[in-house]
Amino acid sequence: MLEGLMIGLSTAFSVTNLLMVIGGCLIGTFVGMLPGLGPMSIIAIMIPVAITIGDPSAALILLAGVYYGAIFGGSTSSILINAPGVAGTVASSFDGYPMARAGKAGKALTIAAVSSFVGGTIGVMLLMIFAPMLSSVALLFHSAEYFALMVVGLSAIAAFAGTGNVAKAVMMTLLGLIMATVGEGALYNLPRFTMGMMDLQSGFGFITLAMALFALPEAMYLVLNPARSETGSEGGKQGEVKDLRITRAEARSMAPVLGRQSVQGFFIGVLPGAGATIASFLGYAVERNIASQEEQAEFGKGSVKGLAAPETANNAACTGSFVPLLTLGIPGSGTTAILLGALIALNVSPGPRLMVDEPQIFWAVIISMYIGNLVLLVLNLPLIPYIAKILSVPRSFLIPFILFFTMMGAYIGQNNATELLILVGFGLIATILRFADYPLAPLLIGFILGAMMEDNFSRAMQLYDGFGFILERPMTLGLLVFAALLVLVPSYRARRARLRADGVADD
Amino acid sequence: MALDRWVALVFLLICLAYGYTAFFTMDASLPPFMQRNPVWPSTFPKVLAVLGAVTALVILLGLEKPSKEPKAQDINYRRLHEYKLGQALALLALMVAYALLLRPAGFLISTTGFLIAGALILGERRFHLMIPVTLLATGFIWYLVQEVLGIFLRPWPFFMGM
Numbered sequence: 001m002l003e004g005l006m007i008g009l010s011t012a013f014s015v016t017n018l019l020m021v022i023g024g025c026l027i028g029t030f031v032g033m034l035p036g037l038g039p040m041s042i043i044a045i046m047i048p049v050a051i052t053i054g055d056p057s058a059a060l061i062l063l064a065g066v067y068y069g070a071i072f073g074g075s076t077s078s079i080l081i082n083a084p085g086v087a088g089t090v091a092s093s094f095d096g097y098p099m100a101r102a103g104k105a106g107k108a109l110t111i112a113a114v115s116s117f118v119g120g121t122i123g124v125m126l127l128m129i130f131a132p133m134l135s136s137v138a139l140l141f142h143s144a145e146y147f148a149l150m151v152v153g154l155s156a157i158a159a160f161a162g163t164g165n166v167a168k169a170v171m172m173t174l175l176g177l178i179m180a181t182v183g184e185g186a187l188y189n190l191p192r193f194t195m196g197m198m199d200l201q202s203g204f205g206f207i208t209l210a211m212a213l214f215a216l217p218e219a220m221y222l223v224l225n226p227a228r229s230e231t232g233s234e235g236g237k238q239g240e241v242k243d244l245r246i247t248r249a250e251a252r253s254m255a256p257v258l259g260r261q262s263v264q265g266f267f268i269g270v271l272p273g274a275g276a277t278i279a280s281f282l283g284y285a286v287e288r289n290i291a292s293q294e295e296q297a298e299f300g301k302g303s304v305k306g307l308a309a310p311e312t313a314n315n316a317a318c319t320g321s322f323v324p325l326l327t328l329g330i331p332g333s334g335t336t337a338i339l340l341g342a343l344i345a346l347n348v349s350p351g352p353r354l355m356v357d358e359p360q361i362f363w364a365v366i367i368s369m370y371i372g373n374l375v376l377l378v379l380n381l382p383l384i385p386y387i388a389k390i391l392s393v394p395r396s397f398l399i400p401f402i403l404f405f406t407m408m409g410a411y412i413g414q415n416n417a418t419e420l421l422i423l424v425g426f427g428l429i430a431t432i433l434r435f436a437d438y439p440l441a442p443l444l445i446g447f448i449l450g451a452m453m454e455d456n457f458s459r460a461m462q463l464y465d466g467f468g469f470i471l472e473r474p475m476t477l478g479l480l481v482f483a484a485l486l487v488l489v490p491s492y493r494a495r496r497a498r499l500r501a502d503g504v505a506d507d
Numbered sequence: 508m509a510l511d512r513w514v515a516l517v518f519l520l521i522c523l524a525y526g527y528t529a530f531f532t533m534d535a536s537l538p539p540f541m542q543r544n545p546v547w548p549s550t551f552p553k554v555l556a557v558l559g560a561v562t563a564l565v566i567l568l569g570l571e572k573p574s575k576e577p578k579a580q581d582i583n584y585r586r587l588h589e590y591k592l593g594q595a596l597a598l599l600a601l602m603v604a605y606a607l608l609l610r611p612a613g614f615l616i617s618t619t620g621f622l623i624a625g626a627l628i629l630g631e632r633r634f635h636l637m638i639p640v641t642l643l644a645t646g647f648i649w650y651l652v653q654e655v656l657g658i659f660l661r662p663w664p665f666f667m668g669m
Contacts, residue, residue, distance in 0.1 A: 052656045167562055167571045171518060174559040178525060181552050190548050224590040400625025412658045420606030435584035436511040454551045461546035491571050
């Protein structure tokens with residue numbers, strides 16, 4: 001581990017890579033602040049840039065920097081104008097916005113930045129401890145277990161979709177998997193399900209899909225409902241940021257929150273499907289419940305703890321979500337799914353072999369996470385008053401630009417105008433799916449995992465000459481049973497709870 | 508029938524068509540040497556088609572009841588006409604136009620046009636601000652993509668020979 005750390009340090013501290021971190025964080029903050037472009041869209045837009053760079057460590061460092069920056073930017077807009085750019089920072093607006101209303105916007109931003117820094121840093125330390133452990137276990141896995149593990153990951157994502165939504169999430173995952181089978185498979189060079197269209201020969205482009213699923217519906221929502229983006233009008237005036245200092249008493253009351261939420265957030269982030277949003281809400285709820293009586297009354301009105309908790313938790317969770325990505329090659333969230341897509345595009349195959357075969361990538365990414373956290377704290381925080389000016393851009397300018405960037409992201413990856421038509425088509429479908437309350441992240445994760453899943457499935461089938469691998473390998477069977485339970489138990493329990501509420505079942 | 512069930516119905520139809528292809532038409536084109544393999548290109552799609560159809564039926568038949576607490580819906584699709592639907596559709600049409608024009612008209616003209624028309628649709632009328640901003644942004648982005656990233660974008664229309 002020490003050796004790896006040294007390799008990572010020397011890679012991360014090269015001039016190019018330092019610039020990547022700083023640049024990534026700045027771009028991420030800038031764009032993350034805008035409503036309509038979440039971290040997933042920004043990372044997807046940045047992928048062509050990352051591929052142009054060519055060096056996988058530099059590219060991944062850039063993308064991780066963008067990711068961190070976007071989360072930070074999202075919390076800035078939650079605090080300043082109560083318009084979270086990212087779902088993971090919704091909880092930050094509960095106490096951050098009242099604080100900004102009370103004229104303490106600067107203080108709120110500092111609390112957010114310090115909490116993010118601590119959450120991120122402790123998260124990275126835990127990542128350093130747990131990722132090597134997990135990947136040494138994962139090295140024992142065969143394709144059958146991999147297949148089963150992916151099934152577990154996908155079912156967990158569906159299971160975390162919440163009561164009443166599990167079937168919808170499963171359906172979206174399956175749709176993603178089905179879409180992944182379009183085009184030429186890796187195993188057999190036969191075009192499948194292309195309906196004779198040349199443009200589908202190589203399958204759907206994942207950047208196009210990511211844009212269509214996230215950026216476009218969000219932009220459509222902004223158009224449909226102007227109240228969602230309060231940029232331009234009142235937002236610009238409220239963005240006044242003065243006096244970034246926090247008092248010693250505030251720091252003292254924050255400290256235990258930071259410690260608890262870093263650890264809790266990290267482990268929630270490791271779970272597939274849970275991620276930053278759940279971590280931040282849970283962090284907020286836990287801290288409110290264990291706070292003293294008078295502190296509890298403060299929550300929702302500008303409490304220091306109420307802001308520190310979700311901010312710490314969401315950053316720790318972001319770091320945690322890198323654990324399954326780097327060790328198993330299984331993304332637990334939409335964002336890490338896009339990062340996985342970027343890695344595949346860069347010819348890096350993530351998984352347990354990553355640490356053994358290309359330790360410089362693995363460790364450089366971890367070290368740059370430290371640096372990224374530091375950059376956000378010392379470089380971005382003082383710049384926030386200036387960056388926040390972007391919030392005063394009127395929406396009539398902002399939305400065409402968001403749409404344009406969405407299209408550019410899809411276009412320059414493939415250099416094909418048909419891709420733009422596919423983008424608009426899927427964007428429309430995705431908007432309808434959002435109206436109908438279908439979660440979209442499982443679709444993308446299913447799509448990205450689809451090819452790998454089929455590979456492992458086919459290899460296991462070949463090895464065992466049929467479906468025998470499911471019964472002959474106890475670990476595979478165990479994982480698959482676990483996956484089925486993950487999906488079935490929540491709906492069964494919800495059903496029983498409902499029946500009991502209706503007075504039917506009484507056990 | 509609520510929108511989510513319509514979606515499930517459409518998905519069920521997709522699964523049936525997909526499953527039909529996987530079960531009945533795909534294997535015909537399989538080369539003989541591959542037929543001895545335990546796994547065919549259609550194996551995984553077959554599994555997916557069955558699972559997909561079952562899931563779609565679960566939603567369609569309402570086996571999983573939605574949670575009772577009302578959700579904070581940000582847009583209610585039943586009252587879509589109360590929102591700025593016209594603007595949204597116009598922007599989508601504009602995007603299609605952009606996709607079709609990007610190659611023939613070149614990047615600079617189509618992008619400037621797209622940004623200006625987009626702002627117009629959204630009700631912007633300050634031309635003295637709009638035109639310089641879009642021109643500047645278009646030029647800057649073209650330079651960034653073409654020169655810095657090295658990805659070719661044809662700047663001018665096709666008849667100008669570039």
